[in-house]
Amino acid sequence: MSGPLESSERPSIEASPVTATPAGTQLGESRSYLPTNWDRYLVRIGALLVAALGWHLASTYGFDFFVRFENVPGPLIVGAEFLAQASSQEFYVHILHSMQRIAMAYGLAVVIGVVLGVMMGRSRFAEDVILPYIEILRPIPAVAWIPLAILMMPSEQSSIVFITFLGALFPIVINTVHGVDQTPKMLVRAARSLGASNAAILWHVVLPGALPSIVAGLAIGMGVAWFSLLAGEIISGQYGIGYFTWSAYTLVEYPKIIIGMLVIGGLGSLCTLLVRKACSPLLRWQTEGAKS
Amino acid sequence: MMTTTRLNRAAVVEHPHSYRPRTVGGKGRISVRDMDIVFATTNGPHLAVEDASLEIQPGEFVSLLGPSGCGKSTLMNSVAGFVKPARGEVLLDGQAVAKPGPDRGMVFQQHSLFPWKTVKQNVAFGPLMAGVSSREADSVASTFLSLVGLSRYANAYPSTLSGGMQQRVGIARALANYPSVLLMDEPFGALDAQTRSMMQENLLEIWSEFKNTVLFVTHDIDEAVFLSDRIVVMSASPGRIIADIPVRLPRPRTQELLTTAAFMVVKRECLALIREQTLRAFEQQNQAS
Secondary structure, eight states, X not given: OOHHHHHHHSOOGGGSTTOOOOTTOOSOOOOOSSOSSHHHHXXXXXXXXXXXXXXXXXXXXXXXXXXXXXXXXXXXXXXXXXXXXXXXXXXXXXXXXXXXXXXXXXXXXXXXXXXXXXXXXXXXXXXXXXXXXXXXXXXXXXXXXXXXXXXHSSSHHHHHHHHHHHHHHHHHHHHHHHHHHTOOHHHHHHHHHTTOOHHHHIIIIIHHHHHHHHHXXXXXXXXXXXXXXXXXXXXXXXXXXXXXHHHHHHTTOHHHHHHHHHHHHHHHHHHHHHHHHHHGGGGHHHHHHHXX | OOTTOOOOTTHHHHSOOSOOOSOOTTOOOEEEEEEEEEEEETTEXXXXXXXXXXXXXXXXXXXXXXOTTSSHHHHHHHHHTSSOOSEEEEEETTEEOOSOOTTEEEEOSSSOSOTTSOHHHHHXXXXXXXXXXXXXXXXXXXXXXXXXXXXXXXXXXXXXXXXXXXXXXXXXXHHTTOOSEEEEESTTTTSOHHHHHHHHHHHXXXXXXXXXXXXXXXXXXXXXXXXXXXXXXXXXSSBOEEEEEEOOOOSSOOGGGGGSXXXXXXXXXXXXXXXXXXXXXXXXXXXXO
């Protein structure tokens, strides 16, 4: 139905006739996420340094206007404390616990999320069965799950993993459904006329077509997973970087609060980057297409 | 780069491979009998094709010509097995068509290649689905890519190719299953005039090699006359077959044919019919809006 419309919307390749390059000679192969031009890289570092300087000044002179900096340790104190922490074993135990929970919860969410999403995208019945659950559960924030998770789950560990899993699940499901829904009809027809079975169409057409959307969901899911993990770790648990941060507050070890926060931010970004990196070979067709 | 790609006639002969599941010769007879096609729309049922009957011989090149929206693609899709007739039947070599199948290769207007597969993987897809080994499928794909002169681009992704090249990949992909019928839905409609005429000549050369039945949907009269053995003209909606014009121009055909008197005679006949139907289609659209 949307066939002709779709084709008129997409820019014609005819506009640039002989742009094709033979395979293997594509230039600029580096698909790095760091900016390739160093001047921009420097600007970004500079922007962070400006913030650090402002923070330093505000802490040193006890800035106090609506926002109070008198109890906020400056970057130098935090840096010194970070070095101390980095040489203690306990610090890594916290990180390890958090990473473990993320790995378990996220792994589950990816498998279950993609399977549910594909089912919903392919079958109207599956969609009608699953969608109400998604719609009702999705807006509930991770923090709101904590009491019930503690009551329901056999251990503290499993309740934190459960909360983290829920956080990652919904973006993955929603994006997978979206990607599967957008499978071009034309390609399904082409595959069918080439003799493809339903299973082959799923594997060769639907999944690859949905992949850009799924990958976006995976990246968002990773962010939300960290968000949910921290909520779980702050309230319950004995280890984990969230616990580390919150116990620093209760024990009046203020520099550790900031270290905890920065570690969370760093690990969250790192994990999201890893997800994108791991998926990028599967999306090579997109990046190569965009280059010409 | 594009104009130099003559057909590599020797390709199929030079690279023989065991995979030739269907023998094309003598097969590919299409019979459409008393067919109505009805679509459900928000305004109720819409009669897209009315009482169509059509007999196409094996190895015949037939164009379906008509104003846009007349149901010629719909008629072709019923042969492809994508659309079920409300009345009547479609037979391929005496068998009722129930669903799409690799015996009827399809070439679409555009954007029908799998963008995540390389050119070669696209062409190898049909043989793979037919159950041959991936090495065998790979060799079939290489053969057909060289047939359409695109061996150099085997490992490129479709989006890096020009529109004309993409269509050649599409043709190679459809042929890699050795279909007895080739169904082409305005395959050159999105190409510029020069590329289009080159593709038409290429297509005729390929066809002379395979001799399969071709059903070719177009609204371009020159294209229909240049390519076809027969032109089936359809009326404005609902699509009825209103003329069946034989094109008795000698083959092999080249673009010089377009300016000959014999060509003009057939073209004039089509023009008169098409003009009448286009005016009708135009009036229908005006009334509808």
